[in-house]
Amino acid sequence: MPPRWANRLLEWYCRPELLEEIQGDAHELYYREAKTSKRKADWKFIWNVIRFFRWRNIRKRQYQYVNYSIDMIQNIFKVAFRNFLRHPGHSFLNVIGLGVSFVVALLVGWWALHENSFDRFHENPEQIFEIKSHVNANGTIETYGAARFNINLAALPEVKSKTVLISGTRWPNELCFRPDGKSNECIYLFGIYAEQPFFSIFNFPIVSGNQNPLAEPTHIAISQKMANKLYGDENPIGKIIKIDDHYPVTIASVFKDVPSNSSLQFEFVLPWEVFAKMRGMQPEQFHNQFFPVYFRTSADATVEDLTAKLNSPSILTEDLKKDNVSYSAFALTDARLHGEFKNGKNTSGRIIYVQLFLLVAMLVVAMAVINFVNLTTARASNRAKEIGIRKVTGAQRGSIIFQFMGESFFVVFAAIILAVVTGYLLLPLFNQLVGDTILVTWKKPAVIGYIVLGMLIVAFLAGLYPALVMSRFQAAHVLKGNVVTRSAGAQHLRKILLVVQISFSVGIVIFTGVLFKQLDYIQHKNLGLNKDHIVHIEPTYKLLQKYNTLKAELLKNPQIKSVTATAADPTSINSTTTGVRWPGMTEGMNAPFNVLGATHEVADVFGLNLVDGRFFGENSLDSIHSEVVVSESAVKLMNLDNPLGTLIKIGDVECNIIGVIKDFHSASLKQAQLPIIVYRHPTLQCSRLYVRYEGETTTAISIINDAYKKAEPAFTMKYGFVDDAFAKMYKTETAASKMLMLFTAIAVIIALVGVIGLATYNVIKRKKEIGIKRVFGASSVQLLGLVSKDFVLLILLASAVGMPVAWYSASEWLSGYAYRIDMPWEIFALGFFAILSVTLCLISLQALKTIRTNPTEVLRSE
């Protein structure tokens, strides 16, 4: 016999009047071939079946005359609307269920579009690149968004223009500006320093004033918002601002506010010469230093190509090569979503969160659609008589399908309207949640297009199955009042759909649990230093000069415990150095260290634990060498048996190790701990002040503010908290976890609605069975067992699917952290039992209603 499926396929597609001869020929050939080789004959038969699939041979759909007259359509609408109103609970569940899932999809969609639109508002955005430098330090490659100031990009003909772009979050990027006429108040604003081509590389349109403001080293360009803040409605052009109360610059231009989907955020742009002046350096002194560098090419260029050229000897100079530095080009349009580097390779970035949430949104919608299908088909018997009448009066299957598809469109449309309105109203809240301002442009055809397309697809999928099932009802059967017999296939489908829902719920609950556990672990991990109750103050130069008076003033108050000045934030020392030399070091070893410059009180403020030796005293005891304290892992790396008194070199400075401290986390927990060297730093060269306090935060702040005003009356104090700054390092994760939490709740609720729907249906179907069993003396518990047995099996099956997926994705996510929790099995168990118990609870509640009713009532009917 030829392969059955191929034969069936032929019978399915072939025109009935041609089938006999075609099948006859095909079979004749098959049997002839089969005499020699059965396998070859099979293949040949399949091939022939495929080859016979020609337009001429295909069965055409028989033309059905469906009379879609206006009256009929009106009637369909009327009936749909009446049905909608007759079962308000059912309709409400349908519309709300779909609506909520659409809100999720809409918000996530907007957010994804927003994330995707980052840095694409520039002209030819794909022609803007950033230079990254990769430093190979002892085998691991660190990547920095910087290149040498005087990098010779002129050697590349395709580079049109380049600019250094000095950005940051603190002085000198955050400056105090004085509103007109006030000399002791500050408005702190962020800005950047750049070279002249800045405004031609990027698209930040200048609305008034000089179109090329950075050509003059005494100019400043400010945003409309900043102009408004400083001068109100007055024309700011030509006004003079004293930067740092020192360097006068003229406002040359006002540019349009930077949109929120720009990865560069700033309120003003200053020529980089001002930066040099503020640093007290000659411009030439900058030439060998590293700064962020951006450039624009004159035509499209690939990253690989540019990277290769950036590493040519004319650009990557010999001395850089010796220090194991290499350059690479990085597209600006990748900055937002693909900005993560691991060991010198561009790995991923925020994109994983965008993908994750798109997936979640899609699954939430899928779950709502499944509910819709289940709820609609479960109530099919309510409509059976109507369908029977329609068929008897001449409706064909096509028009019934049309009717039910129409109803599904009706519900989906209502849900979409509901979702768009709610989504739009919820957007500000959602913005808060993700910590961003999502730009929703209705003008973009893509948004409307996605919504309409999504609606069509969802309505089609949701309506198709119920329409096919209901249109199949036989008029003769249903009108005689026979209960609609349901095929085993429909039952299976229903169960499969429920398994999909539950497995997704189990998966997302567990994944969210793991994510929260890791974030909790980060928050509560012992970092090796204390980050609570520490205020960080942005110092001015004058304040640093008066450091000792300020400190004395502060310590007068018992609430203030200690004060220190440092050169970096100890919880995230962003600078690593490989320039450390020690006795017995292997030549060519390029070990990275985190170095922290600080005054002697740093150990007290941050609670650094001394293991050996001593910490800095108020004055240095070593008049020749600089005193340093190193961490235990630094001692281990340097392989020192007796570290105390050992002389090491940091750059050209001879240092004496006077103490050993416990390791602490000086960077995000995503990165492995580096060995640390703390050295004594002159107060005036420090850039941060830290104050540790006790008790009430608000009173502590007012004490600090008073002392600040005494020392620096002309400025407004700018402060923050160390634990906040620490939490900010995990901003993306935190925002993601909040979003995920919300969506998890929604997903679980939708799944539970599905469970209730199926449970109700099952119990109704088994009403008589339950009644008879009760008459024969079954107890409530036994009957509950009867109805919940199926569900327990389904949940087990769903967990078997959902858990491995959750495990895999959670461990993938966790692998991004150098310090992470072990896979928490208790969360798996908890998630499983939570879903199991909630489901069983709901089923029991439903079932009890039926079990409690007197069996005579159930059995009497009919």
Place this chain on the structure above:
Amino acid sequence: MKGTYLGELEELVLLTVGILYPDAYGVAVMDELKQQASRDLNISAVHAVLTRLEEKGLLKSSMSDPTEERGGRRKRIFIITAAGKRALEEAQELRTQMYRQIPKVALQPIVVGY
């Protein structure tokens, strides 16, 4: 009747149907074509040509009596119509006529030598 032009494959099939009279059906035509003209055609292609020729009115067909060998399925038997016979003759004539117009010299083998 669709255009009178007869394609090369159509002509071959038409001839084969004539040769096989009165037993010309899909598989038989396919086999004959392979034997006589070394044309390896898929059965579906043969079917396509046969139906096309029937549409042009050069063939007509009727279903045979059921036989045992194809599981009781009938065959569609094709025979040449008068129009088909004429089309064959015309094609034949056209060829001979054109062949005659080739100058004798052109057909003589060219001898290259001293």
